[in-house]
Amino acid sequence: MNRTRLTVSPSSNFRFWRTVYSHGWCSLPPFQVDKENRILSRLLELKDGTLVHCSVRSSESRLHVEATSARNLTAARRGEIKSQWMDCLRMNEDLGGFYAEARKHRQYRWIPPTGAGRMLRSPTVFEDLVKMMCTTNCSWSLTEAMVKNLTGILGRTFTGGLSSFPTPAAIAGVPESFIRKNIRAGYRSPYLLELSERVAGGKLDVESWRRSSVPTVELFNRVRSVKGLGEYAAGNILKLLGRYDYLGLDSWVRGRYYELHRKGRKVSDGTIAKHYAPYGSWRGLFLWLEMTRDWHDPALPS
DNA sequence: GCGTCCAGGTCTACC
DNA sequence: GGTAGACCTGGACGC
Numbered sequence: 272m273n274r275t276r277l278t279v280s281p282s283s284n285f286r287f288w289r290t291v292y293s294h295g296w297c298s299l300p301p302f303q304v305d306k307e308n309r310i311l312s313r314l315l316e317l318k319d320g321t322l323v324h325c326s327v328r329s330s331e332s333r334l335h336v337e338a339t340s341a342r343n344l345t346a347a348r349r350g351e352i353k354s355q356w357m358d359c360l361r362m363n364e365d366l367g368g369f370y371a372e373a374r375k376h377r378q379y380r381w382i383p384p385t386g387a388g389r390m391l392r393s394p395t396v397f398e399d400l401v402k403m404m405c406t407t408n409c410s411w412s413l414t415e416a417m418v419k420n421l422t423g424i425l426g427r428t429f430t431g432g433l434s435s436f437p438t439p440a441a442i443a444g445v446p447e448s449f450i451r452k453n454i455r456a457g458y459r460s461p462y463l464l465e466l467s468e469r470v471a472g473g474k475l476d477v478e479s480w481r482r483s484s485v486p487t488v489e490l491f492n493r494v495r496s497v498k499g500l501g502e503y504a505a506g507n508i509l510k511l512l513g514r515y516d517y518l519g520l521d522s523w524v525r526g527r528y529y530e531l532h533r534k535g536r537k538v539s540d541g542t543i544a545k546h547y548a549p550y551g552s553w554r555g556l557f558l559w560l561e562m563t564r565d566w567h568d569p570a571l572p573s
Numbered sequence: 574g575c576g577t578c579c580a581g582g583t584c585t586a587c588c
Numbered sequence: 589g590g591t592a593g594a595c596c597t598g599g600a601c602g603c
Contacts, residue, residue, distance in 0.1 A: 458595040504582075
């Protein structure tokens with residue numbers, strides 16, 4: 272095994288642990304989280320197929336990546352490892368405009384000092400799409416089971432029983448019945464298969480969506496064109512693409528909103544939409560941070 | 574252990 | 589454009 276240690280210097284308002292715990296992604300394989308020692312780890316697959324296990328932690332305003340691979344970690348590979356982590360942790364995303372907007376509203380002035388706002392994402396858009404599909408219409412424990420099965424059964428294996436997230440070709444290479452029976456994806460199986468086949472066959476370039484400059488509504492429609500990704504899923508995928516115009520409401524978020532704003536009384540989605548409309552293109556992020564405010568205790572170091 | 578009910582988004586057919 | 593029903597799984601519950 273070849274080991275190396277890489278150091279990344281993020282921007283001043285970057286908060287490692289708040290990004291790791293921004294939503295549930297850190298607990299879905301191949302991500303693994305060590306809460307006690309504040310370490311995020313996962314298996315990365317580089318463009319040339321090299322598998323690299325990484326453990327990331329933060330100290331003295333820097334990120335330290337411990338990388339292990341069966342192949343030699345050349346300068347090019349080390350560069351790609353850094354680049355993938357910067358992308359996952361949204362380190363190049365400028366939230367200055369968001370924090371400026373937050374300071375204008377008394378109820379959101381708590382946000383800028385916490386450094387909250389960056390949402391952890393996967394190395395690839397494809398992985399985010401598959402995982403988001405696995406969050407629809409089921410409990411979180413079932414989402415975890417489906418993603419664990421996908422990774423463990425269709426991913427590439429590494430030492431220590433670790434597996435990578437499966438490629439589009441790996442999922443496209445098995446029949447729908449296999450996904451139903453072994454991944455336990457149920458009626459989502461044909462949707463997972465169709466997405467994987469389109470991406471693997473080059474008919475759908477989802478990776479370009481992170482760099483796309485098309486209007487958000489058009490990007491939303493492109494995500495919605497994937498069968499199995501409806502209003503909720505597409506809205507939340509957009510957040511992982513750096514667009515925050517959609518709310519991405521699910522039953523948990525609705526419940527939190529009812530508690531926080533209506534003393535538990537139900538209201539329509541339209542009412543929720545009206546509430547956040549004044550916050551313009553940042554409304555989806557304001558909504559999410561407001562619903563998860565108790566996840567971000569300002570007293571904690573980040 | 575078994576059967577029943579329910580929660581959880583999306584799609585499709587129908588009005 | 590709005591709505592009802594089907595899709596599938598796991599968990600809770602009663603027996």
